[in-house]
Amino acid sequence: MAKYCFGIDVGGTTVKCGLFENDGTLVDKWEIVTRTENEGENILPDIATAVKSKMQEKGIAKKDVAGIGIGLPGPVRKGVVSVAVNLHWGEKDVEKELGELSGLPVSVGNDANVAALGELWKGGAEGKKNAIVVTLGTGVGGGIIIEGKLVEGSHGAGGEIGHAHVDDDIEIPCNCGNTGCLEQFASATGIARLAREELAAHPEEESAIRGIDKVTAKNVFDAYKEGDVLSARVVEKFAKYLGKALGAFAAVADPEVIVIGGGVSKAGDCLVDVVAKYYKVYAFSACKNTQIALARLGNDAGMYGSARLVLDK
Amino acid sequence: MAKYCFGIDVGGTTVKCGLFENDGTLVDKWEIVTRTENEGENILPDIATAVKSKMQEKGIAKKDVAGIGIGLPGPVRKGVVSVAVNLHWGEKDVEKELGELSGLPVSVGNDANVAALGELWKGGAEGKKNAIVVTLGTGVGGGIIIEGKLVEGSHGAGGEIGHAHVDDDIEIPCNCGNTGCLEQFASATGIARLAREELAAHPEEESAIRGIDKVTAKNVFDAYKEGDVLSARVVEKFAKYLGKALGAFAAVADPEVIVIGGGVSKAGDCLVDVVAKYYKVYAFSACKNTQIALARLGNDAGMYGSARLVLDK
Numbered sequence: 001m002a003k004y005c006f007g008i009d010v011g012g013t014t015v016k017c018g019l020f021e022n023d024g025t026l027v028d029k030w031e032i033v034t035r036t037e038n039e040g041e042n043i044l045p046d047i048a049t050a051v052k053s054k055m056q057e058k059g060i061a062k063k064d065v066a067g068i069g070i071g072l073p074g075p076v077r078k079g080v081v082s083v084a085v086n087l088h089w090g091e092k093d094v095e096k097e098l099g100e101l102s103g104l105p106v107s108v109g110n111d112a113n114v115a116a117l118g119e120l121w122k123g124g125a126e127g128k129k130n131a132i133v134v135t136l137g138t139g140v141g142g143g144i145i146i147e148g149k150l151v152e153g154s155h156g157a158g159g160e161i162g163h164a165h166v167d168d169d170i171e172i173p174c175n176c177g178n179t180g181c182l183e184q185f186a187s188a189t190g191i192a193r194l195a196r197e198e199l200a201a202h203p204e205e206e207s208a209i210r211g212i213d214k215v216t217a218k219n220v221f222d223a224y225k226e227g228d229v230l231s232a233r234v235v236e237k238f239a240k241y242l243g244k245a246l247g248a249f250a251a252v253a254d255p256e257v258i259v260i261g262g263g264v265s266k267a268g269d270c271l272v273d274v275v276a277k278y279y280k281v282y283a284f285s286a287c288k289n290t291q292i293a294l295a296r297l298g299n300d301a302g303m304y305g306s307a308r309l310v311l312d313k
Numbered sequence: 314m315a316k317y318c319f320g321i322d323v324g325g326t327t328v329k330c331g332l333f334e335n336d337g338t339l340v341d342k343w344e345i346v347t348r349t350e351n352e353g354e355n356i357l358p359d360i361a362t363a364v365k366s367k368m369q370e371k372g373i374a375k376k377d378v379a380g381i382g383i384g385l386p387g388p389v390r391k392g393v394v395s396v397a398v399n400l401h402w403g404e405k406d407v408e409k410e411l412g413e414l415s416g417l418p419v420s421v422g423n424d425a426n427v428a429a430l431g432e433l434w435k436g437g438a439e440g441k442k443n444a445i446v447v448t449l450g451t452g453v454g455g456g457i458i459i460e461g462k463l464v465e466g467s468h469g470a471g472g473e474i475g476h477a478h479v480d481d482d483i484e485i486p487c488n489c490g491n492t493g494c495l496e497q498f499a500s501a502t503g504i505a506r507l508a509r510e511e512l513a514a515h516p517e518e519e520s521a522i523r524g525i526d527k528v529t530a531k532n533v534f535d536a537y538k539e540g541d542v543l544s545a546r547v548v549e550k551f552a553k554y555l556g557k558a559l560g561a562f563a564a565v566a567d568p569e570v571i572v573i574g575g576g577v578s579k580a581g582d583c584l585v586d587v588v589a590k591y592y593k594v595y596a597f598s599a600c601k602n603t604q605i606a607l608a609r610l611g612n613d614a615g616m617y618g619s620a621r622l623v624l625d626k
Contacts, residue, residue, distance in 0.1 A: 153567025254466025
């Protein structure tokens with residue numbers, strides 16, 4: 001039985017690498033630069049080199065490594081990413097290419113999906129088998145886990161919950177081309193926009209977030225915690241969109257727990273409380289008491305989940 | 314290897330029974346009355362008797378029967394239904410009770426869920442592994458199938474998509490206690506209400522459905538096919554709600570096919586066309602071309618799916 005596996009989380013600027021024991025113990029973690037030039041041709045060779053160097057450094061033989069799991073920012077289906085804009089990649093058979101480069105078995109997943117799997121393994125959904133993980137960052141990502149397995153989807157778009165339609169009135173288009181996506185209201189970017197709109201709609205109202213040069217979701221939540229009335233309205237608006245959408249997702253997947261991660265989740269318990277308030281209103285009766293929890297692994301979730309992919313294979 | 318299995322679909326008035334060969338060939342089907350008196354105490358004994366009689370009639374030995382699959386109108390989790398109002402049941406361990414009564418292995422599922430599984434096995438989603446099946450009847454039911462397996466959910470509420478919140482303005486409550494559920498707009502009942510509202514809002518407008526005593530969804534679709542303008546507005550309204558909601562569900566499960574069944578689906582291809590039109594607008598880019606198809610098994614879907622449950626066990 002192999003004792004180790006690697007979990008690799010590929011972002012547009014850095015690649016997070018983790019060496020794990022197969023029980024989920026993180027032995028070592030480090031980062032390398034994501035070299036996106038020349039259509040990102042160096043990314044996979046760099047990863048293979050990083051893995052081999054670490055094995056050499058630690059004196060780990062090939063037979064002791066179960067494989068490499070890798071999370072990528074794009075739709076993944078059966079080991080192939082169809083496009084990864086941030087890596088300057090078109091379609092790429094990552095399972096095959098990285099397998100040949102490294103000589104190890106490779107498992108490939110979408111980055112938001114594997115982050116969800118990480119939270120299920122060692123984070124906010126630890127010990128659960130059914131979970132929805134929603135990641136509130138620059139965008140809104142997600143991962144759906146049913147009976148312990150990630151929902152990859154037939155186009156690699158399982159858990160793309162940031163692009164569920166939630167609003168008919170907004171006229172600004174989403175990055176995806178549609179208009180009215182959850183991401184436009186529940187991402188850090190969306191919350192900042194809601195704040196700017198609320199400030200503009202009430203030009204006379206005093207607020208702790210007025211006058212901040214580029215107001216952020218963090219500014220909004222910080223002010224909310226201090227009792228700022230205008231920020232509270234922004235938070236309630238955000239939470240209503242998210243709680244309502246989570247209710248609809250729960251009517252599909254009926255999870256044991258809904259985990260909220262990403263930068264916005266640093267707001268902490270007050271975020272869970274306000275989202276849960278709206279979730280309870282809109283969720284189907286059988287799902288109203290579903291636990292809502294904070295993610296626990298932060299930026300390491302993708303690394304953990306990628307490693308877990310290897311073991312699930 | 315056992316050659317046969319039974320698929321039983323329990324409704325509030327009749328129990329549909331099917332004897333299948335394990336390749337999905339329907340050998341015989343018949344119905345018995347659902348005796349709901351005395352808290353439905355006779356229902357399971359009646360089913361056990363029906364199964365035994367059929368085995369005797371056909372000369373089938375116990376060893377040749379893989380088991381009994383049974384679909385029930387209520388939330389099911391691990392063989393136990395938590396409540397089935399139409400059968401006058403509270404919580405009941407159906408797997409255990411029917412197993413003891415029949416002496417055969419029993420598999421239990423929710424009726425809408427098993428109907429979805431039936432459509433996957435031998436109906437509109439035949440040959441697919443990932444599907445959303447939505448049943449438009451008196452209410453709206455559903456079943457989600459991921460990699461060939463039904464999503465039961467952690468409270469037996471997987472696929473309860475009729476109770477996704479889709480509207481903030483309606484004031485009439487849904488049967489579930491919430492307000493604004495998909496079921497209120499996309500069920501036969503919901504379509505009839507939309508029609509009554511449209512008639513009342515345009516009292517001067519001529520329409521083929523005006524003056525009908527109790528206008529039904531069928532009346533609306535029949536008139537729509539004949540070019541009735543008012544009915545077309547009702548159909549478009551219904552289709553927008555449903556297409557939009559299916560788009561959001563696809564962002565969770567990313568199915569290969571969405572199958573529409575239930576009484577309303579008898580409207581045929583024109584129903585698929587109008588729902589697909591809105592689905593394409595609201596679905597995430599990767600899912601926009603997901604096939605939308607009609608259910609093919611009609612009222613037999615539950616029977617087929619229940620039988621399939623046995624074989625999946």
